[in-house]
Amino acid sequence: MSYTTKDIGKIGVADESRHPHKTPITVKVDSRDMATIRFGNSLSLRITEEDVDALRQLLQEASVQLMLQRNEKEELSKIGRREGNGEGREWDRY
Numbered sequence: 001m002s003y004t005t006k007d008i009g010k011i012g013v014a015d016e017s018r019h020p021h022k023t024p025i026t027v028k029v030d031s032r033d034m035a036t037i038r039f040g041n042s043l044s045l046r047i048t049e050e051d052v053d054a055l056r057q058l059l060q061e062a063s064v065q066l067m068l069q070r071n072e073k074e075e076l077s078k079i080g081r082r083e084g085n086g087e088g089r090e091w092d093r094y
Contacts, residue, residue, distance in 0.1 A: 004031045 005028045012022030018040075026038045035052050038044040047055070 001031060005029070005036075008035075 008027040008029060010024060010026045012024050015023040023040045024038075025040075028036045028038075030036065034046050034048060036044055036046045037055075
């Protein structure tokens with residue numbers, strides 16, 4: 001069997017070091033049961049299915065944590081507006 005690769009996809013992600021440009025991330029799988037994840041031109045990972053799953057889980061956990069932090073900040077902002085700390089004086093009209 002000959003060696004083959006299949007393109008899975010490509011995304012651009014915001015990265016402080018490349019602002020305002022996005023860092024391209026490409027993913028391919030090959031006939032040797034490995035996935036290659038390339039970050040721009042400087043880094044690539046060639047990993048097994050098991051490690052792809054571990055990375056996916058880690059990224060999912062990071063996403064959930066960021067969502068929780070964002071929601072907490074939004075709630076604190078709403079509380080601040082209701083208490084009239086100078087943000088959103090619209091509550092004074094009621």
